[in-house]
Amino acid sequence: MTLNAYLILSTVLFSIGLIGVIRRKNVLMLFFSTEIMLNAVNVGLAAISKFHGDLTGQMFAFFIIAVAASEVAIGLGLLILWYKRTGSINLDDIAGMKG
């Protein structure tokens, strides 16, 4: 398959993730959509890495995975705290930054 195909696939996955991010009101679902976006990017990076014969893309993807893992840990921790305090994980209730 050509590089373009992989990149188009990556784009499609990314936009699916984007739809989820915008649409979802459940914060947990929001996190899922973020995971989707990260994975899409990983696919794109790996594809470029293969088609140029360079390992840089894979290294990048590798570190993205590491970062995503730690982000999930912290994000879930915060979400749990929030749930304990307010009892709701609806995005519309988290409006403390209302200006």
Added chain:
Amino acid sequence: MFEIIAFIIFSILTIGMFSIVVLTNNSLYALSALASGMIFISGFFFLLNADFLGAVQIVVYTGAVMSLYAFGMMFFDSLSEVKEKINNPRLVFLLSGVIALIVVVVLIAPIIGKNIKAEFPVHPEYGNTVDVGLVLFTKYLLPFELAALMLLVAMVGGIVLAGKKMNESYSEMKEEEIDEKIRLEESSTKDVK
């Protein structure tokens, strides 16, 4: 030939799974669909000769991250569905669609440089894992260590955030004290109920 078929199958499956994640109201379905989507992504990695990355994807993402999400879901009241009330659903699809369109256009256009010299060329004779290891521990050593540090911090942070009262350490208390404590807690929760 084989590659094309594999690519098409995997891509259809991935897109389908991720669409379920995004569109369903049931969080359990979303979780399972996400997990399976991760597996199929790793299939892509294997197709692209990034063996190490594929294995890491399965182990870290599907294994660790998804189980983390599963544990997280246990905390929340997932039976009550969060009302997904959106003012303008069409806007959502419109925005994402436009972005997808533009990016595709960008990518299809012949903008990609042809004369890119590979900084860390692939050595097909070693195998991907060896290759990755070589580069990771020489050129990318500093990011590696920093990533390790970051993971440590994340772990500590996660524990602190989600943990219960950590003033008392059960391992340092005697059996009787632990029983006493548990009995007190149960009675207090009974009072509340």
Added chain:
Amino acid sequence: MEKFIYIALFAPLVGSLIAALFSTQSKMVFTGWFTSFMLAVSMYASLNLLYYVYTEDISLHIVLFDWIVIGNLDIPFGFVVDHVSVVMMSVVTVVSTMVHIHSIGYMEHDKGFNRYFSYLSAFVFSMLVLVMSDNFAVLFIGWEGVGVCSWLLIGFWYHKESATWAANEAFIMNRIGDLGLLLGMFLIYWNIGSLQYDIVFAQFSTLETSTLIWIGALLFLGAMGKSAQFPLHTWLADAMEGPTPVSALIHAATMVTAGVYLVVRSNELYSLIPEVGYAIACLGAFVAIFAASMALVNNDMKRIIAYSTLSQLGYMFVAAGLGAYWIALFHLATHAFFKSVLFLGAGNVMHAMHDELDIRKMGGLHKEMKATSYIMIIASLALAGIFPLAGFFSKDKILEAAFYSDATVLWAILWITAGLTAFYSFRLVMKIFFGKANYSEELHPHEAKSFVIAAMIPLAILAVIAGWFEHSFVEFVTKILPTWETTNLEHSTAWKLILVTSAIVIFGIAVAVFKYKRDGFSKSWEDTFIYKLLSNQYYIPKIYEVCITKPYYAISVWVWKVIEIKFIDASIDGLAHFVNKMGVRFRPIQSGNLSSSLRLMTFGLILGLVFALVLSVL
């Protein structure tokens, strides 16, 4: 020798600054004596410089620092001590020192004692800067400085509305003159490229006459503002609202003579344009008789002396206008001495009469205030021009100059004015010191303190003897100024002139003495039209008020109401309102809702992508 220049220049400034430290505190006699001491130091330095320049016959130049150096414009902060400026310096410092010492006695009960001395010394400093500068720009600094200090001093009792009004009037009229001076300076710079005296005066002859006439007229406009020539004269009489020693210093000896100094300094310019000089002389003669006529009927003691100053300034300008610059300088010096001592004496009288100014309420003070009385009589004799006092020599020379220049009409005007001067000076003296005592019994006027009288004595002595140095003065000053000889006049004509002048002067004095020994003129004079005209100062202040002040005020109010409030304020407020409304409109963006923020984020992402796409295509 240069250190004397620095000492002379900066000693008053040091005194002023140190007195300023105590300006908000109650009276400390230390400030008075310290500033007087500083001025005495300056006086010593100036007299030293006078002696030096007189014996060595060289001018001293110093440059403090390069002030403005931009492109072709090079204005150093420089000072020159040549024959003219050292004469002015000596006069200024001598009179200032005496006035300072006198003020210690005069202002002894005033709350703003320290502030007063700070202002007074600052004034002397500015005047010295003006007199010692070697280019027009530093002259202008001194010019403005004396304007500001005179405003501060005239309006010294600032809670009195009349004082602040008079101060503003003085400053604004000065400003009108300053505009002329500035325009003149600009023209000079434009045509010659420098403002240094030596460069400018050397190159004046290369300019065409029309430019020279403009420059001369504009510089004289500045002189008119400062020296209160008609029509910018009304401020001088109103400036009497300030303390009397201020009037002695500023409005007799120093600030008002700055205009004369300017003309004398620019003599090389005015020699090239004799028509402008003649116009100056005519204006001067007009002012002389104009002011003398107003002094005839006035009943305010200080105003009479103020009009007298105005009149004598007219004399000086006649001399300067006719080309007899050294005569103008000579009259400036002698006038400084006897006029300042007249003012100081008036200050003593005011102090004794508890700030009474109306001479109709005085009389018969000779018994109680002998010293002041004698000093004022001497000064009035000098002012009238009686031989052998100072005024005789200088005034006579001016009359000679007018006669010699075939300006016989000018001579006639000045001759009549000499008679009027004698009359009103002695009217003043008689009404204050002799005749029936018209004041209430509780006043108990007493003589001023002895050190105050002691301060006045040197000036009185100078008023007597200054005229005797005429010959050495002429020799000294004409090394720089053009000579003006009367050798063309036959000796007999000169003697005839002197006799005629002395005759009318003695006649004026006699009339005053005889009439006011009894009761003065009858009251029916006060109903005549002439009397009303003169006592209302020819209604000129009223004309100014009606024709200039009120319309200007109306225009200002209109500009404020329409342009300021409706346009400028409205537009700026509108701008602020607009920004505010924009902020209010945009506030819902910050809803705190993550979803909407994410939506906005993707929208921004789209914009960025489109932008990048467009840029790469172009």
